[in-house]
Amino acid sequence: MSKLELLPAVDVRDGQAVRLVHGESGTETSYGSPLEAALAWQRSGAEWLHLVDLDAAFGTGDNRELIAEVARAMDIKVELSGGIRDDASLAAALATGCTRVNLGTAALETPEWVAKVIAEHGDQIAVGLDVRGTTLRGRGWTRDGGDLYETLARLDSEGCARYVVTDIAKDGTLQGPNLELLRGVCAATDKPVVASGGVSSLDDLRAIAALVPEGVEGAIVGKALYAKAFTLEEALAVVAG
């Protein structure tokens, strides 16, 4: 059985590494320099970094230069997320040398453009399915954007390579992942799924790792690492088996 990939998160708001609760603007806890945080995860043995420009996601500006600096400083694989919605923002994201980008709002609002870039960039494009219940949310998770399973079927038919699935109700809360949601998405697609939101403990990671045979490929971990619920070294040891 393949092992679960771990993606420690660095979410950037106003130049700082932060964690939000339910992804809501105004709930930030700050954790200092994004570059220092990313380098710390890399030193601890991470193979991936999940790097989010929250200002670009919310439409309150962007941290494009800082995000590029962090991505370029990494020797590990980088997944970039937040505000990638058109040719210019996609080109800027890919120019950082990141391994892949995560599209959210664009998949809901400009499906033709997303189909085009999936066709052009293949595995470099993942789509973030950020949900409340089974309703997708876009624009920094502030606006409803359609039904999860209808959108998933459309993206599958367009050849989307991978999905990053977040239960917004769990994100940043340390309440545990939504395993039922992950199982539901895995049952609806043959494409790999990256779980995001709510991881609170090593047991949560074990529970997500148990879904690898169903199609879960990775888990994003944010708050739990910053709150020191466990160390990244401990988490990597758990997923190594």
Ligand SMILES: O=C(O)c1ccccc1NCC(=O)[C@H](O)[C@H](O)COP(=O)(O)O
């Ligand atoms: O990824 C986005 O585009 C995004 C947009 C708006 C609010 C939050 C967003 N991402 C948050 C994350 O990707 C978190 O880093 C991740 O879900 C980790 O959650 P947790 O382990 O619960 O801290």
